[in-house]
Amino acid sequence: MDLLDNLALGFSEALQWHNILFCLLGVALGTAVGVLPGIGPTATIALLLPITFGFDDPTSALIMLAGIYYGAQYGGSTTAILLNLPGESSAAVTAIDGHQMARAGRAGVALAVAALGSFVAGTVATVVLAVAAPPLARAALAFGAPEYFSLVVLGLIASIALASGSTLKALAMIVLGLLLGTIGQDLDTGTPRFTFGVRELYQGLSFVAVAVGVFGIAEILRNLHDPRTRTRMVSRVSKLWPSRSELRRIVGPVLRATGLGSLLGVLPGGGHVLAAYASYAVEKRVSRNPGEFGHGAIEGVAGPESANNAAAQTSFIPLLTLGLPAHPVMALMVGAFIIQGITPGPGVMTEQPALFWGLIASMWIGNVLLVLLNLPLIGLWVRMLSVPYSVLFPVIVVFACIGTYALGQNPYHVFAVAVFGVLGFVLVRTGCEPAPLLLGFVLGPLLEDNLRRALLISRGDPTVFVTRPISGVLLGLAVLALVVAVLPAIRRKRDVVFAEDE
């Protein structure tokens, strides 16, 4: 059994005491920076990268850096659930139902479900990495620009499910998000768009500034506006641990989300971004009571959190097997490999088996450490909610400012948070939900760049989107999703018409 031998090698490497220590250090740091919106895993890894230059053992360095990355995925859900402050795109999905659960006094349950779901997903994704990394990575290379474009279209249409209110308003928010995503330099020609001469806008708006603004700051403004919630966020905290029936409810969502997240994570062109959103859309669709979504559905926390963690882990596949970084964090990992004298690429697995399998084994150990680290903290986190608003609000605002300022050591990001905070408040007051806006904003550049790339490569022939099989199937699914989304509305309208007839 090759696989067992390899795993044995991996665990013997990862279970050396110094590697366990670096793993713990990584996931603890990751949790910490995940909790703070703004600083995030990319900045942390960038900061700590130089320290790892001095490490004698490249495995330890990579184990720690990887731990920061997936540890941050755990930590990111905490502030999203407790304070409606998502630090990255996946946490924005968790915030939708997670924060509603917190407001209903079920923050402990939400946090526990997020941690357990992430652990299951992390475990399964580690197995996927160990068993099928090379073939999956090869298969993912079949995804070209037309496929990514169609995948994003499907994602955008499915994301109508993110809104619990009006479908029309959700669509409007997606479009607004797409438009915000066009700000910045055009990828092809470098022409600045909607920058109004502000050089900071050349790179586009920062996700953290938009997310912290429309979610976190808008939430504070909304609470201040409504006297009933002004004094204290949660009047009572009922329990910390999910009940047996609640655990039963999340088994399906966690497993589905793990599968979905594992697959999307492998795509080097940005599939991991979609994982949490896709899982939310799927769970809302298959749920027997979709009306609960947006008002504290436990599945709406379990699914996206699991999908996100699975995708975070499988997004290592293109890097480890082919040396291809899927996102900025993986690009930093490439830097870490190179500085240690290892060229990331297909050779790593055969030339450095101890490192390759050690890293994989460490991911499972890291997930165990994360659960051990996070479950006891839940009680502490939840108590934070009983802090009076007069104290909590300024603290949140200060953290949001520090986090966003740290992004580029530039006050511009802090102004952006303020602007989007006000925008978010206006949206909430007009019954528009921020989650579809955020998704449009994240996926907009992916949509545009891949559309243009696909047409450049096909020399302007738009039929590539339907003639390439994977792309065609994805677009077909998108049409189907659109029909399913619109159908209930049509049916309802017909019912109304009939009712009036009688």
Add this chain to the structure above:
Amino acid sequence: MTPAGPRKVAASSAALAGLSLVLAACSSGADPADYPDDDIDVIVPFSAGGPTDTVTRMIAEPMSEDLGVQLVVQNIDGAGGTVGAGQAATSDPDGYTVLMHHIGMSTAPALYEDLAYDPIADFKPVGLVTEVPMTIIASSDFEPETFEEFVTYVQENADTVTMAHAGEGSASNLCGLLLTDALGVEVTAVPYDGTGPAMAELVGGQVDFMCDQTTNTTGQITAGEVKAYAATTPERIEALPDLPTTTEGGQPDIQVSVWHGLYVPVETPDEVVSQLTDSLQVALADEKVIDQMADLGTAPVSEEQATPEAHATLLEEQTATWADIIGSGQGG
């Protein structure tokens, strides 16, 4: 209306003394004779972990040892390096802010019409650091086998061939422009958001070819994931000894490398610059730096190149060259 008592006066004069001490500490280093007696910020106008950042951190360590103060790398990325460079241009000219920039320093004037600084007039070059070679690579199912075949194939099939690059102004974009300019063809250039995604689609066969730095391509070349045609340097690359050069392939005009250099604001005193230059030369002779650069497929520049004069000459020459190439590329 009691006058300030003696204690109050003492307190405020102590505060004043404290303040002047703080001020003195802040402004220390203004005197070039004491240079350096405080941490030096090295602005890298690109994100951490990238090739330029990696090179900077390699030399920062031995330079810190040599100067006896810490060189602190600051990543200020954005707009093709012009945000960080702009910030460096307006920083205090006291030697405590140093800019590390690459070939993009010479292309920025041609790429950004509203550039807030002049790379030649607003900076003093300290010295060159390294010249990272570039390689011409292709998807493994792209037809040509050798560099000569590649040249003919591209010239004959210019209307169907696709060339990947990592975005406007990136090294791969520049190399691509120079290559197509030298071959007298125009091919479809497909932009990606960074080298990683571009390499992924090249390996997947979605695009035909690309020209990129060895830092990004060596791993894929040695693993046989992509075809390599030529190195764009006068000499063969040590890390890829079997790879012929463009000159060997009959295209001596295709010469491009991603040269990196250190800069300080133009008002910086010359004695400070020469201290930095000396320290840079010490770092470039460091065994560890040489080894680390070799892993990246590059090497430190020679001692004559790591000087303000050689650096200034190259910057001026390159600024003129790229103004021509980028100008004609955008016109056509």
